[in-house]
Amino acid sequence: MFESRNPDVRNVAVLGSTGSIGGQTLDIIRLFPDRFKVSVLSTGSAVDRLADQAREFLPECVVIADKARVASLQERLAELPIDVLDGESGLEEAAALESTDVVVTAVVGATGLRPTVAAIKAGKRIALANKETLVIAGSLICPLAAKHDSEIIPVDSEHSAIFQCLVGEEKESIERLILTASGGPFRERALETFSQITKEEALRHPTWQMGPKITIDSATMMNKGLEVLEAHWLFDVDADAIDVLVHPQSIVHSLVSFVDGSTKAQLGVPDMKVPIQYALCYPERWPADHPRISWHDVDDLQFRKPDPAKFPCLGLAFDALNAKGATPAVLNAANEMAVALFLQDKIGFLDIPSLIERTMNDLEDEGSATIEDLFHADRRARSRVQELANAQVH
Ligand code: MG
Numbered sequence: 001m002f003e004s005r006n007p008d009v010r011n012v013a014v015l016g017s018t019g020s021i022g023g024q025t026l027d028i029i030r031l032f033p034d035r036f037k038v039s040v041l042s043t044g045s046a047v048d049r050l051a052d053q054a055r056e057f058l059p060e061c062v063v064i065a066d067k068a069r070v071a072s073l074q075e076r077l078a079e080l081p082i083d084v085l086d087g088e089s090g091l092e093e094a095a096a097l098e099s100t101d102v103v104v105t106a107v108v109g110a111t112g113l114r115p116t117v118a119a120i121k122a123g124k125r126i127a128l129a130n131k132e133t134l135v136i137a138g139s140l141i142c143p144l145a146a147k148h149d150s151e152i153i154p155v156d157s158e159h160s161a162i163f164q165c166l167v168g169e170e171k172e173s174i175e176r177l178i179l180t181a182s183g184g185p186f187r188e189r190a191l192e193t194f195s196q197i198t199k200e201e202a203l204r205h206p207t208w209q210m211g212p213k214i215t216i217d218s219a220t221m222m223n224k225g226l227e228v229l230e231a232h233w234l235f236d237v238d239a240d241a242i243d244v245l246v247h248p249q250s251i252v253h254s255l256v257s258f259v260d261g262s263t264k265a266q267l268g269v270p271d272m273k274v275p276i277q278y279a280l281c282y283p284e285r286w287p288a289d290h291p292r293i294s295w296h297d298v299d300d301l302q303f304r305k306p307d308p309a310k311f312p313c314l315g316l317a318f319d320a321l322n323a324k325g326a327t328p329a330v331l332n333a334a335n336e337m338a339v340a341l342f343l344q345d346k347i348g349f350l351d352i353p354s355l356i357e358r359t360m361n362d363l364e365d366e367g368s369a370t371i372e373d374l375f376h377a378d379r380r381a382r383s384r385v386q387e388l389a390n391a392q393v394h
Pocket residue numbers: 156157158227
């Protein structure tokens with residue numbers, strides 16, 4: 001009744017397979033057809049793309065979050081032996097699927113939290129590409145992962161870099177974590193012109209090809225702020241021992257300095273396939289012909305402090321980390337809401353940090369002991385941003 005499992009084959013569940021990281025995860029799986037098998041694929045609403053992926057990879061199950069489109073997906077996969085699940089509960093069920101070894105959490109935003117919890121409770125290895133999971137609920141997720149023996153391997157390039165620098169090191173040896181940032185498209189732009197920044201300008205990232213939400217987060221540098229929170233939880237390092245440096249070349253993906261005065265860094269061409277593959281193969285490294293840096297052509301690696309006046313979102317993230325409790329969940333939800341409003345042309349670029357800051361100031365912390373408390377904070381933050389934005393327009 002059950003197929004016997006080949007221990008050399010890793011079964012991979014790709015949650016959010018139709019997005020940018022999900023698609024690149026499938027590119028890695030295509031490189032090693034004898035070593036990986038896809039167990040789950042999922043999408044928010046991209047029926048056609050998911051159906052094409054399902055035909056190619058023949059997973060045990062697929063999930064579509066948008067319940068209105070489940071019938072259309074079922075129809076497209078009717079002749080194949082693939083279970084079709086839907087909605088939030090479907091994604092949670094799929095995340096815990098028995099045959100899966102590694103769950104890649106590439107779902108965007110706060111919706112990634114519940115399936116990640118389900119996968120952790122099932123003891124899966126997590127290739128964490130959904131940074132919101134730790135930003136919102138790091139205080140609950142990290143002890144839960146320890147309890148269920150679930151390894152969390154970061155996919156985010158900076159955290160993968162730090163993780164790689166820390167292989168073989170003791171926690172007590174860490175002095176500082178240094179996250180690098182490209183600085184986004186507005187690194188050199190004059191602050192006086194920030195109020196005129198358009199959506200099209202903000203969506204044009206100089207080095208990384210990513211989805212729209214994270215691209216706006218890079219333009220405001222909130223992305224780096226969320227990464228500071230993520231690094232705090234992943235590596236158990238306090239806010240005052242985490243630095244951010246703008247490094248326009250995006251070759252040094254992050255650094256760790258140690259108590260003996262030594263510093264390690266991880267370097268490479270900016271290509272997400274490398275950290276994705278590392279998370280899937282860890283602790284091994286498998287040969288692949290991803291682009292290499294030709295070191296003799298590298299003559300300039302710059303590092304400088306980010307300008308806090310241009311990028312107030314970074315400071316807000318440090319404030320949220322220091323406040324702890326539900327404040328990081330409020331920061332994250334207010335940011336998601338503000339970015340969505342900006343992408344709908346409802347607010348300006350400078351309204352993003354101001355709406356987040358006002359929301360953080362307005363909302364009392366009503367508790368953070370459970371995931372439900374954090375979702376409650378998330379909902380309150382979203383509606384507060386909406387109220388503030390409405391009041392601004394009228
Ligand atoms: Mg990153």
